[in-house]
Amino acid sequence: MTSPAFRPTHVVPGPGMPAWEVPDPARPTVPLDPLLPVQLLERRGDWAYVLCANGWAAWVDGRLLIAVPQDPPAPEGPLTRAADPRPLLSRASDALARYRAAVEELAGGGLDGEAFRGRTRGLRIGVIVDGEDVWLYDAAHGRWVYAEGTRLSTYATDEGPQAGGHAPTEVVQADGNPPTEVAQPGGHPPTQVVTRDGP
Incomplete structure (x- = not known):
């Protein structure tokens, strides 16, 4: 049952995330499910203490949480068919029904674990309803959208900012060490660490 004071401020990222009883890596607890809405209660450096809708709370790596905007952007211009949330609501309803x-x-014994995984493979939905506000995950376009009534706008995407053809970041060191590469998440080019002789 959802706590009456619960108002999601963030969503757990797509792969899910580990959680801890206290802000200490030696005290792990049950991981959080992908796309789970949570409410941020406290920050301690990179640690974040979050509350789930069922009242359970845990510490997580706050850098990985996806923020849910509290003041969603107002759609610009007149409503168009592309901005109508009803098709996305229908797809979410269909995916949940499947x-x-x-x-x-x-549960009835008609499927084994492997058949269940095959039947549910590729299904991804995310829905947060808070009164007239709704946040929906659009799996077809890899984005979260916000809707208030019949007006829809994008506020987050699965892909981070695009490099736009820029070269990878160079970290310049003056300590005489040879250049090294630092791996970057998401398949982006590695960061170059380059030694420089002068200041």
Whole structure:
């Protein structure tokens, strides 16, 4: 049951994330599910203490949380068919119905674990409803959208900012060490660490 004071401020990233009882890597607890809405309660450096809708709370790496804007951007211009959230709501409803049917069949013994994984592979939905506001995950376009009634706008995408043809970042060292590469997440080119002789 959702706590009446619960208002999501963030969403867990797509792969899910580990969680800890206290801000100490030696005290792990149950990981958080992908795209789970959470409310940020406290920050301690990179650590974030989050509350889940069911009242359970844990510490996570706050750098990985995806913020849910509290003041969503107002759509510009008149409403167009492309800005209508109803098709996305229908797709989310259909995906949830397919998942529910697969769960029922698994629970009834009609599917084994492998068949269940095959039946649910590729299903991704995310929905947060808060009164007139709704945040929806659009799996077809890899983005989160915000809707208030029949007005829809994008506020986050799965892909980070594009490099736009820029060269990877260079970190220049003056300590005489040879150049090294620092791997970057998401398949981006590695950061170059270059030694420089002068200041």
